[in-house]
Amino acid sequence: MHQTLLTLIPIVPFLSALILFSVRLPKILVTTLAVSSIGVAALCVLAIQLTSATDFTPIQAVLGQWLDVAGVKLSFAFYLDGLSLMMISIICGVGWLIHVFSAAFMQQDCDYRRYFCYLNLFVAAMLILVLADNLLLLYLGWEGVGLCSYLLIGFWHDKRSNNIAANKAFIMTRIGDTAMLLGLLLLFWQFGSLNISEINQQAALQMGTNDVMINLSCLLLFIGAAGKSAQFPLQNWLPDAMAGPTPVSALIHAATMVTAGIYLIARNISLFSAANDTLQLIAVVGTITLLLGASAAMVQSDLKRILAYSTISQLGYMFLALGVGANGAASFHLMTHAFFKALLFLAAGALIYCMHHQHNIFKMGGLARKMPVITAAFITGCAALSALPLLSGFFSKELILGQVISGDHWWLWLGGVLGGFCTAFYSARLVLVVFFGPVQQQPNKKVPIMMSAVLVALIMLSIFGGMMPASINAQFPAASVELTPLQHYLPIASPFIAMALAFLCWRSGLFGAPLKSPLVRTLHSWLLNGWQFDWLYQQIFVRPYFFITRLNRHDIIDGFYRAIERLMLALHRLTSLTQNGSLRLYNASILLFVLGALAWVILSGGVV
Amino acid sequence: MIIPLGWLVSFSLALFAIGVFGVVARRNLIFIMISIEIMLNAVALLFVAGSTLHPGSDGQIIYLLILAMAAAEVAIGLALVITMFRRWQSLDVDLLSKMRG
Numbered sequence: 001m002h003q004t005l006l007t008l009i010p011i012v013p014f015l016s017a018l019i020l021f022s023v024r025l026p027k028i029l030v031t032t033l034a035v036s037s038i039g040v041a042a043l044c045v046l047a048i049q050l051t052s053a054t055d056f057t058p059i060q061a062v063l064g065q066w067l068d069v070a071g072v073k074l075s076f077a078f079y080l081d082g083l084s085l086m087m088i089s090i091i092c093g094v095g096w097l098i099h100v101f102s103a104a105f106m107q108q109d110c111d112y113r114r115y116f117c118y119l120n121l122f123v124a125a126m127l128i129l130v131l132a133d134n135l136l137l138l139y140l141g142w143e144g145v146g147l148c149s150y151l152l153i154g155f156w157h158d159k160r161s162n163n164i165a166a167n168k169a170f171i172m173t174r175i176g177d178t179a180m181l182l183g184l185l186l187l188f189w190q191f192g193s194l195n196i197s198e199i200n201q202q203a204a205l206q207m208g209t210n211d212v213m214i215n216l217s218c219l220l221l222f223i224g225a226a227g228k229s230a231q232f233p234l235q236n237w238l239p240d241a242m243a244g245p246t247p248v249s250a251l252i253h254a255a256t257m258v259t260a261g262i263y264l265i266a267r268n269i270s271l272f273s274a275a276n277d278t279l280q281l282i283a284v285v286g287t288i289t290l291l292l293g294a295s296a297a298m299v300q301s302d303l304k305r306i307l308a309y310s311t312i313s314q315l316g317y318m319f320l321a322l323g324v325g326a327n328g329a330a331s332f333h334l335m336t337h338a339f340f341k342a343l344l345f346l347a348a349g350a351l352i353y354c355m356h357h358q359h360n361i362f363k364m365g366g367l368a369r370k371m372p373v374i375t376a377a378f379i380t381g382c383a384a385l386s387a388l389p390l391l392s393g394f395f396s397k398e399l400i401l402g403q404v405i406s407g408d409h410w411w412l413w414l415g416g417v418l419g420g421f422c423t424a425f426y427s428a429r430l431v432l433v434v435f436f437g438p439v440q441q442q443p444n445k446k447v448p449i450m451m452s453a454v455l456v457a458l459i460m461l462s463i464f465g466g467m468m469p470a471s472i473n474a475q476f477p478a479a480s481v482e483l484t485p486l487q488h489y490l491p492i493a494s495p496f497i498a499m500a501l502a503f504l505c506w507r508s509g510l511f512g513a514p515l516k517s518p519l520v521r522t523l524h525s526w527l528l529n530g531w532q533f534d535w536l537y538q539q540i541f542v543r544p545y546f547f548i549t550r551l552n553r554h555d556i557i558d559g560f561y562r563a564i565e566r567l568m569l570a571l572h573r574l575t576s577l578t579q580n581g582s583l584r585l586y587n588a589s590i591l592l593f594v595l596g597a598l599a600w601v602i603l604s605g606g607v608v
Numbered sequence: 609m610i611i612p613l614g615w616l617v618s619f620s621l622a623l624f625a626i627g628v629f630g631v632v633a634r635r636n637l638i639f640i641m642i643s644i645e646i647m648l649n650a651v652a653l654l655f656v657a658g659s660t661l662h663p664g665s666d667g668q669i670i671y672l673l674i675l676a677m678a679a680a681e682v683a684i685g686l687a688l689v690i691t692m693f694r695r696w697q698s699l700d701v702d703l704l705s706k707m708r709g
Contacts, residue, residue: 584702591632
């Protein structure tokens, strides 16, 4: 029973994507098919959730053999445990809500069918990624979601900047993917298997050994995860990925795909536990990323870019948690983040939809009266994002910071608290600038009912989603933590201080005001461009690359073949000199040859 | 009296050399053909002279063969000469260098 449901979950969206791809259906049927296919998958997940015990026993479903070559046995097999159950609940649940939202959001788009085809394909690939029982199948899903992300970022492909953004996302994640593939091969070389459970069982025997090869393969896997999850130093594709339709940003670039990296590490936690150095690196990278994202989000003026940097920063928290071994906390934050970030993105989508496709927050203002649902959505989402007490984000972030400090990582903890401070600051700034103050621009549309309904559902999830799923708790039991009052209250108090500060700044009109001092202006533009990573990569990689290509414009390798060609041509000219058509010369040369031949025969002793 | 063989060989060689010189140095096609005839006759003379040294008549038979071949060659050669003259109104072989590589 469970096996059948499990196989249905990824297959139904995939079939729907295939149908949408190949058959030209009327709009209403496209909507029905796309939304209901995810709905069916969500119902299957719900059925599994309801009928299984709280401490979830893993189920496995084998569809068939995939590869059986030289001792490698891989099958199309799905594996469901507490972690993947939580993931598929998010993917199908939030994914379904976003599909419903998209149906309203994309109503006027002429490429309606293509949009839903990609979106369904994405959900199918993501489900395969999450449910895969071996790393190669996971890699298949991994590439699948990367492809869909590329297609959807460049969805409005008649604008050149969108295509460039899509290329950037694809290439940056490809760097990570390549590292990940190398990591897979290295793991196979060491363990002789690609089955996730087998690898982790074998690695568990070497727990804490800090073996060099395991460290190396974990590092490679982490680079893959960092590429997909937009971690430092591969983070700068995500803000540009906002070129896609907003529901896509919500589904792919906030709630699900970018969490694939966290899932990968959480999934192979026994393996990573044998690589302490890599885990420490992950924690440090997570902290850098969360500070980078949070600080950059403080100065953005594009609504979606604020949310994008915020996503980077929240993913940084998750990696920080993974790095200190707080797997459960990371997964928990993954879930709550999926709720409130999907909420924020969808609310942003609805806002942009109603506001003449305006992205600049300083062109908005005083919208609280006009759009109560969107305002409520933003306030709830931002409050959960800033981890205000009793909202979902609070519980998960508290858990992460508690686990960090209990591992005696003082600096990382301080980074996390500082990040939380910045998070609350930019959240408050966003809400204040957009929804309060003088009215700048009137909305030209009303919020469609369907959008409002989805927003309300997500508001509920963001408020009440702060309960640790039992299956996660059973799989990764969190150690109870003793905190000193400072450690306990500083993370709780700092968002309030930040919000008060933001309110003061807003009251005195600091947000959006022109900058006078050159130092501040430099700092502002440095933060605005996300610590100038685009510029840095331009200097380090793109320009030397162009320099080398210019040097090698006439291809050195080709030069060799061209030299052969030249030699042949010269020889040809030389020999064709003798072909001058002069009969007398021919005669003379025949004579000379005969004379020479005779002389040779005579001198060498004659013919026998 | 019998002419000594050495003389015959020397004479034949001299004739052949004259022929070769004619083939290489002459530009007129008819003279080239005559030079070829001279070379053929030089060789034929050598065969006849050689046949006196050996019993049997092999040398003379070969001479007849060369004679027949020379006749055939002349027939073809003169035909070519006529064709060339019709085409260029001249027999200068240096004109025939249009097919250079």
